[in-house]
Amino acid sequence: MADFVPIHPLGDPEAVSKASSNAGVTFDIPPDLSMVQVFARKGQEDNVIRKLGISDSPRTASSQKSFNALPLSPGQWMLVGNEKDSSKFEAAIAKKVAGIGYVSQQSASRVCFRVSGPKVRDFMSRGCRLDLGESVTSKGYCAQTPIAQIGVLLHQIDEAPTYDLYVYSGFARAFWHWLTETAAQFR
Amino acid sequence: MHRIDCPWCGIRDEAEFQYQGDATKVRPAPDASQDAFFDYVYKRDNPKGWHTEWWHHVGGCRQWVKVVRNTLTHEIHATGAPAEKLSLPRKKKRGSK
Amino acid sequence: MGKNRLNFGGTKLDRSKPVNFTFDGKTYSGFAGDTLASALLANGVVLMGRSFKYHRPRGCLTAGSEEPNAIVEMRSGPRREPNTRATVAELYDGLDAQSQNRWPSLAVDLQSVNQLLSPWLTAGFYYKTFMWPAKFWEPVYEKFIRRSAGLGHAAVEADPDTYEHAHAHCDVLVVGAGPAGLSAALAAAATGARVLIVEEQAHVGGDLSSTLDQIDGKPADQWAAEAWVKLKALDNVTTMTRTTVFGYYDGNVLAALERVNDHLAEPPNGQPRQRMWNIRAKEVALTCGSHERALTFDNNDRPGVMLAGAVREFVEGYGAAPGKRVVIVTNNDEAYRTAMVLKEAGVEVPLIADARTTPNAAAEAARAAGIPVEMGVLPKKAVGRLQVKAIELQRVDGAFHKKVECDCVAMSSGYSPDVHLVSQTGVAPIWREDILGFVPDTPKRQERSAGAGKGIFDLAGCLHDGHMAGIDAARNAGFEPAKSLKASRADPTSAVPPLAIWRCPGQGKAFVDFQNDVTARDIHLAAQEGYVSVEHAKRYTTLGMATDQGKTSNVTGIGLLATARGEPISDVGTTRFRPPYSPVAIGAFAGHERGREFQPVRQTAMHSCGEKLGAVFVEAGLWLRPQYYPKPGEGVMEAIYRESKQVRETAGICDVSTLGKIEIFGPDSGEFLNRLYINGWKMLAPGKARYGLMLREDGYVFDDGTTSRLDDDHYFMTTTTANAARVLAHMEHAAQVLWPELDVHFCSATEQWCGVAVAGPNARKVLADAFDEALDISDEALPFMGVRTFSWCGTTARIFRISFSGELAFEVNVPWSFGEAMWNAIWEAGQKHGLIAYGTEALSVLRIEKGHVAGNELDGRTTAADMGLGRMMSTKKPFIGQVMAGREGMIAEDRATLVGLKITESEGRLRGGAHLVVDKDDASAETSLGWVTSVCDSPAVGCWIGLAYLQGGLSQHEGKTLYAVNPIYDEAPAVEVCSAHFFDPEGERLNG
């Protein structure tokens, strides 16, 4: 029984992302991310921030050795870790915020699409309502916004720029369909 | 298209929000009368001009945002978190610009 | 090469690229850079369309997007598009266009007989005629009117091209790349502001392509081209051509349509046909230019009678001569420029007739160039039918002057600043008698107009004004210009003001709105009949309501209305311009969201498991859910019947992942739930689940579901699939607005956890085998309404002993990525226990048999008591909806309450939506006692059964026979009223 493994909503993410990348826009679908949503208890926001070593900026991610903390709303963050064992990650964070916050396991709830390439800003303008201009956003920028009617948690991870787009797993196929159709004009 | 300054996310398009009506209404105490609840649920000033109202940022941080907006010009005067007290723009005197 | 193609001019043409096209089946040749109109004119074709009402022959009036006459059907099959303006349709090889609104042919249009009926077809004719006799209206008159409606034919098949939306942000948006716009963009860009400049045409420069003037010592069109190159090279500037800003919306957001590939036969693979831009601009400079007006004289609509500026544009920009002998009629200086251009191109100009009597420099210059000019002379009537042959002229006093042979008349009645966009912002245009035009009043938004758009018509003035506007816009966006910044320069000119002439005297048809065939007389008539308000007159005559929105005609119409009312134009005012500036394809507004892409599809983790088993899927909101799993040769009803029967005999598995799931944390979670639900939660022990019902604040039932307590300060809520998003929003309102003091935190976990229900007498055996040593699900370890968390395959799973079917049943949740694995494990283990997969239909049958309410019963108008759940409403604690649920009408005796129905006839069936009556022969709105909400052919009961809301409910009707009347199906089966708990009312089967 133990041979069952988690299955990505897109089957083989590496293969499909390679096949759909083109000269203008490239895709990557990082597998095995661990995600937990952290809530600070009433009045404990500052303590949680201190304990996790993250920033209180509402629109900038803070990077720690084992995770990135993406701000969601006051007192709430999505922690994205590179630890493959999501239960372990959850337990580690839960331990840190014990008594001052709560942790909800979200590793399976979202799929991450990583987009980049020379035309990525034009590409993003096709669906993203936010101003992602070079003079406006930079590495670490975080936002939640709908793209193609699908809720997206956006994280700019470098100055290339490269964007990580997290969407709910149920929409992964629909979102992927939109990404690839829209990217076709940048061939 | 309204552009609403979410206190958490910054200025965002109207399309990211779900409008949720008059924000001047305060829920009565749970043991209040039917009349008090009738006023809360049904009676509306419905002003032509400045209106304090809720916009739920469902496409963003999911916070309820309080907005002072003009129902005639669609101009937005102020936005804030639920607990903030937002004032209306001062009334201009008649005849002055 | 066409017979009217000039060797002169053609700044927009690429003469090295000949292009073939067809019009009404005949093949012609033009050049890349031509529009359909310019290419037709170059080929000597002036007849391009028929008017709407009178089917009068028409040529093009203008050379741009304001064109009312030359509108054609372009392309064919699913790409057929009606009402394309030939003056903006760029030529491509193989372009195929047809004239519109004519039969059998453009030259011989039999419906032009309408002209003979014209005494009855005047303004408002619809309202006054076609009335009697009454019975004739729909079958006879209306059919006639409808057949003559419209202009071109739309496609009848799906548009094969794609559209997309795009979003732009800038500090300064410049609308229009004419001299003022280019000047504004250059100035704003120099401050470092992010500038977006948008031009409607493929070429920039606007009027500069057809002028002989110079800027900064260079030919004007060369200056424009160089300015564009310079702007494109700047990092802080974005340029767009073939893009029309068509709407000025709230929040300083402007919408623009980019015609990405309309200049090609088909969009290249992967590219959209058009792109809709939402532009969020901090500041806007409106440099939209102006529109020339037609003079209103008899037969001013004859092909070959054109606006003077258009004639100039065709000659200079396209190297196409609209005629060989062109008479110019004008009330202003500008038309003289046309004469000079024609003269230089070698086209004969026998006369310039200027309505004014004051001497002016333009006339002197024309005379000096050898062009005859006569002052104080007006056009009287154009002669010729399919093309103008001559123009009759008159003195200002109406006396006949003379007739001049010609094949083209270039007319000008002055220029109207293009105030379309600015008036969309609510700025009322104000009348300026000195320029005979409306100009924008004080801005209400972050915008300013410049150049001809605000009534500055000389080139030097436009350049300077544009420059100042660019600086002002940048400054207001927070960017300071360098002191050294200077505008480009042209020689100043002085103009003599135009003379107001709204109607050149005459008795015939003088058109104001060409496309809608509104004549000067129609406007006079409307005023006479009392439609004196400008809005009434517009609606009554249809002035300005055609596809050009009256860009060339509104001001003339207002002038005529003012004359009829005997008031100044400033007292008459204008009608409101409505977006879009020019018509925009519906497909472009929809963008990507069409057909199957209308809304995104949401799939569960086990979607492919359903697919493998041959499931038929059904939409549930955005979700797709397996509806039933037909076996080969099995019909819908049989499959549903089999599935629901089998679950009660052995076991079934059902994908229930779509239920809304919300994780709730915090010490105040129990209190929070107490206030949300009508029943109590604080006493629920960890490891237990409970059914909950919540109300809206108005006291009606909102949603229901099972919520579990996983730990002291951790609850797990489920909602219905349909209400998942609404419940979350409702909770956010409660936590953020109503009770921010509660220490409670929650988030959606709908897609963290996927779930299956396993139900039936063998359910425990199936799961025991599937999860073997991982889990003890004996009755002791997991009693009814018990919840446990367990570890499986290295992940965390949750199992709930809850039942929607009334059978021994469990719901198992695992992380989304383990969904398929879980399904497969259970499926394999279940084979020896008779496990089948069942869909939403069987799920519904099973719950109807148990009398459980679902979406059909939760219709937003039912109370808890209506559902038979009134006793759940706690009296010991307050909750949302409690007070309003006590209103007299909501607790009244006469409310319809939930009952069961059994069909009592061996034939026939029940259907949802039937009404319940005592006497089927006395069925009326007044005798209807209720309605049927859900039905099924029940294997457990052995007949069709249903749930219904019935006035008087079970207490008054139990055991009685009623009729489920269903007039729209012509059925009225007899039914017996019974308890909704059809099957196993004691609930014994829950224990297996």
Added chain:
Amino acid sequence: MWRDPEPKPQYDVIIIGGGGHGLATAYYLAKEHGITNVAVIEKGWIGGGNVGRNTTIVRSNYMFPANTHFYEKSMKLWEGLEQDFNFNAMVSQRGVINLFHSDPQRDAFARRGNAMRLAGVDAEFLTPEQLKEMVPILDFENARFPIQGGLLQRRGGTVRHDAVAWGYARGADSRGVDILQNCEVKDIVVEGGAAVAVETSRGTIRGKKIAMAVAGHTSQVAKMAGIELPIESHVLQAFVSEGIKPLLDTVVTFGAGHFYISQSDKGGLVFGGDLDGYNSYAQRGNLPMMEHVMAGGMAIMPAIGRVRLLRHWGGVMDMSFDGSPFICKTGIDCLYLNGGWCYGGFKATPASGWCFAHTIAKDAPHKLNEAFTIERFRQGRMIDEKGVGPSPWIQ
């Protein structure tokens, strides 16, 4: 067409609002009740509100008897209207189809269709095959929400909207009613618990009875008499395309996609969708709803993709908290209320005027409008066809 009289100092009835409903009320007061000493007071020009900015659909396909009977009265009046006031309003009974896409929606439509039939209103169900025949441009192959069928009211259709206001105005004027344009009401004078006069931009005008018919601005006018109502003002957009040759022969409503469409006698496709969704008195709409509405169109009729939108505009709706109107007394003597029409105002015009005239003349509602009270909310007897409750922006 109508006189431009000076206001008299006193009238038997003053009607505030020269829209379709106010003019119809005046017409029926004169015609049915012989009350002709009536003034219709209009702030701008008559018919300048929603009667001139709607999508012209008439129908009586409602579910609750209070609505069904009332709107059916309206249909019957529409059917005789043109001969009644000798002015062609182009009443065109081309059918109104509501598409359905799921079993629950089918059942809800069946309940409504059956309610109509039981109330003596025509209603029938269409199969997909019948729909294909009636509306060939519907796309059955690629719909996100497959079309399962439709509820048809054949007697429903369209009416030329401007003609309605003008026709009633002419009819009322010829019977002696004064239509006072450019006359803005500034205040309603209440003395001793009764309304006695209105202060206007053209002076004080006394009235034995005063009636409000100002949907879109009801809250503002009612406020003058100290009344606060369960009404919000919201913008509903309407759209018209360029004229095209006949493509669509009936009215089609795609409720699941918030889209409805018909083709006008001039060839334009006339369509609309949901409210813009926030309190507003601006007679203009915004982009998000435009895009949404046209996406709804392209979801079921992708052949219209290349047809161009010609114009769009917004009307200000009186959105009541249950989606149903008010035609009633107000609690202040001699003051009457007509409003809360939501989207139903245009089709209701004749019956609204007819019932309101009755209510004013008799100081008591007609049976047809007795449920349309303000008190129904206090009593918990809402008439909520949609079942969405007290959120006017989604009613």
